[in-house]
Amino acid sequence: MKKIAALILALSFTIALYGCGKSEAAKAADDLIAAIGEVSLNSEVAITAAEKAVSELDDKDRDSLDNTATLKKARMDYEKLVDMDKVSKVEAVIDLIGVVTLESDASIEAAQAAYDKLEDRLKDQVNNFDRIAEAQNELSALIDAETVSKVEDVIEAIGEVTLESGASIEAAQAAYDELEDRLKDQVNNYDLIGEAEERLKRLEAENRAARVEEARKLIEQIGEVSMESGEAIIAARKAYRTLTPEEAALVSNAEVLEEAVNVYRTTMLEHVEDLLKAFKLDEDVFQGVEFYYPFGWQLDNRGYWVADASTFIRPYIIRRSNSNSFGINVVYNYTGDSWVFWTKLTILADDQRFTKEVSYNKVVRDNSGRRVWEYYTDTAPDMEMLRVLAEAASVQMRFEGSEYWEDYSLSAVDKKAIQQTLDVYDALLAISKVLQ
Numbered sequence: 526m527k528k529i530a531a532l533i534l535a536l537s538f539t540i541a542l543y544g545c546g547k548s549e550a551a552k553a554a555d556d557l558i559a560a561i562g563e564v565s566l567n568s569e570v571a572i573t574a575a576e577k578a579v580s581e582l583d584d585k586d587r588d589s590l591d592n593t594a595t596l597k598k599a600r601m602d603y604e605k606l607v608d609m610d611k612v613s614k615v616e617a618v619i620d621l622i623g624v625v626t627l628e629s630d631a632s633i634e635a636a637q638a639a640y641d642k643l644e645d646r647l648k649d650q651v652n653n654f655d656r657i658a659e660a661q662n663e664l665s666a667l668i669d670a671e672t673v674s675k676v677e678d679v680i681e682a683i684g685e686v687t688l689e690s691g692a693s694i695e696a697a698q699a700a701y702d703e704l705e706d707r708l709k710d711q712v713n714n715y716d717l718i719g720e721a722e723e724r725l726k727r728l729e730a731e732n733r734a735a736r737v738e739e740a741r742k743l744i745e746q747i748g749e750v751s752m753e754s755g756e757a758i759i760a761a762r763k764a765y766r767t768l769t770p771e772e773a774a775l776v777s778n779a780e781v782l783e784e785a786v787n788v789y790r791t792t793m794l795e796h797v798e799d800l801l802k803a804f805k806l807d808e809d810v811f812q813g814v815e816f817y818y819p820f821g822w823q824l825d826n827r828g829y830w831v832a833d834a835s836t837f838i839r840p841y842i843i844r845r846s847n848s849n850s851f852g853i854n855v856v857y858n859y860t861g862d863s864w865v866f867w868t869k870l871t872i873l874a875d876d877q878r879f880t881k882e883v884s885y886n887k888v889v890r891d892n893s894g895r896r897v898w899e900y901y902t903d904t905a906p907d908m909e910m911l912r913v914l915a916e917a918a919s920v921q922m923r924f925e926g927s928e929y930w931e932d933y934s935l936s937a938v939d940k941k942a943i944q945q946t947l948d949v950y951d952a953l954l955a956i957s958k959v960l961q
Contacts, residue, residue: 534905535673535692546600546866547586547589548586548589549580549622549653550580550582550586551586551587551589551590553578554575554578554579554582554590555590555591555592557571557574557575557578557597558575558579558590558592558593558595558596558663559592559595560575561595561599562937563573563953564602564603564606565606566598566606566607566610566684567707568599568603569603572596572599572600572603572742575596575599576600588841594761603666608647608650609650611643611644611647612643612650612651613645614639615636615639615640615643615651616651616653616948617754618635618636618639619636619639619640619651619653619656619657620653620656621635621636621655621799622656622657622660624634624762624813624928625660625663625664625667625670626666626667627664629663629664629896630664631658633657633660633661633664633873635658636657636660637657640654640657647835650758651889654659654857659853663793664694668713669708670711671710672704672708672711672875673704673711675700675948676697676700676701676704676712677712677713677714679696679700680700680701680712680714680715680717680718681714681717682695682696682697683697683717683718683721684789686721686724686725686728687728687879688725688728688729689731690721690725691725694718694721694725697717697718697721697957698718701715701718715906733769733775734769734770735920736764736772737768737772737776738770738774740761740764740765740768740773740776741776741778742780743757743760743761743764744761744764744765744776744778744779744785745781745784746761747761747781747782747785750761750785750788750789750792752789752792752952752955753930754785754789754795756957757791757957758782758785758786758789759959760956761782761785762782762786762959764781765779776912780834780872786959786960789831789956789959790938790956790959790960793952793953793955793956794838794849794956796952797949797952797953797956800945800948800952801842801947801949803819803820804817804818804819804841804842804945805818805822805824806818807824807829808828808846810846812842813844813845813846813847814845814846815843815844815845816837816841816842816843817841817842817844817949818830818841819839819840819841819842819941819942819945819946820938820941820942820945821839821936821938821939821941821942822839822841827840830856832860832898832900833857833860833887833893833896833897833898834860835860835941836858836859836860836861836922836933837856837857837858837935837936837938838855838856838857838858838872838914838922838935838939838943839855839856839858839940839942839943840854840855840856840906840911840941840943840946841853841854841856841881841946842946842949849956851949851950851953852904853906853946853950853951854902854903854904854905854906855902855906856900856902856903857870857881857900857901857903857924858900858901859898859900859924859931859933860898860901861896861931862895862896862897863895863929864897864899864926864929865899865924865925865926865929865930865931866885866888866890866892866899866926866927866928866929867888867899867924867925867926867930868882868883868884868885868888868925868926868927869882869883869924869925869926870882870901870922870923870924870925871881871922872910872914872920872922872935873919873921873922874910874913874914874919874920875913875918875919875920877913878915879907879910879913881903883901887901888900888901889902898923908950911943911946911947912944912947913937914940915943915944915947916937918933919934919936919942920935921933921934922934922935922937
């Protein structure tokens with residue numbers, strides 16, 4: 526009986542020993558759990574490895590583990606650390622906003638974006654979230670202040686008001702008008718716009734009065750109209766024409782100016798007609814054109830000018846019949862015993878040089894007996910050159926072709942013809958200046 530009991534006891538002990546043994550896989554899983562140690566943000570790999578080892582055990586091995594609770598706690602602690610890290614990173618981005626300036630919009634937007642990306646369950650844990658709204662308000666206040674300041678600068682730029690200040694005053698008013706209504710009360714120098722407008726109105730009124738008075742005085746200074754009144758009339762007319770219709774109506778002697786213009790025009794035209802009496806007249810009744818030739822021109826019995834008598838530079842005047850519209854042509858004529866076939870004319874007038882080049886076909890060439898002549902008619906002459914020729918002590922001219930040339934001196938006859946034409950031209954020019 527004692528042997529049987531001892532056998533049963535030994536068998537039970539053996540069974541107990543067998544039942545309490547761990548598999549190698551279970552031991553390895555326990556070791557992985559133990560290796561996790563203190564949980565940190567770097568524990569993800571270790572925890573995941575332990576969880577994987579446990580998940581691969583069968584139920585019997587899983588029940589034999591000693592550290593199952595430790596693994597669960599490690600996972601929970603790790604997830605908590607991850608959440609805290611996420612929140613901490615958002616808080617750090619918010620802290621980066623720092624002192625708000627006009628350049629802070631990017632950092633504020635970055636902070637808001639970081640917060641928005643955070644899981645909703647964690648947002649309540651962000652301790653400095655209110656700083657985003659505060660920063661946005663501070664930035665808005667700075668932008669408003671800057672906007673107001675810019676408007677104030679535009680107003681300040683008006684400066685001392687002058688007659689030219691209209692544009693700057695309008696710019697200041699426009700800048701103020703474009704401002705949001707909520708900010709307009711913050712513009713501290715808005716009253717300067719109204720003051721500037723009033724000052725400008727006073728200046729303009731004073732200027733109008735001065736301009737009206739200046740025109741009146743200049744008209745008064747014309748006095749009795751003569752051929753020398755041109756400059757005075759031009760000055761008075763210029764001053765009068767700058768006036769507005771309202772200002773012009775205030776010029777008490779405006780009618781005197783108009784009368785002076787008419788008298789001057791009539792006087793000068795009579796002077797022109799007197800000057801033209803010294804000219805030879807040839808008229809083309811079919812074309813309605815009158816040709817006036819000054820001293821020195823020779824006309825044949827048909828009224829045509831003679832080209833074969835001499836070499837010359839002479840002007841003549843063209844006028845439409847029954848019209849005061851004049852034109853001046855200049856003829857450059859070479860006459861000699863042989864052809865030059867000139868296309869270039871060089872003139873030396875004292876110390877000045879003039880050159881005129883024309884195409885070959887523009888020069889008219891003809892001959893009679895042993896005389897040849899070649900001339901070019903300039904319909905748009907250089908009037909200043911003619912003045913020099915008329916006054917020069919010595920005028921030499923060279924008619925030059927590709928192979929030949931001839932030199933001549935400008936005669937006294939030609940100088941007189943030029944001067945007579947200039948006298949008519951100056952009279953006509955004086956009339957046109959007054960009538961402009």
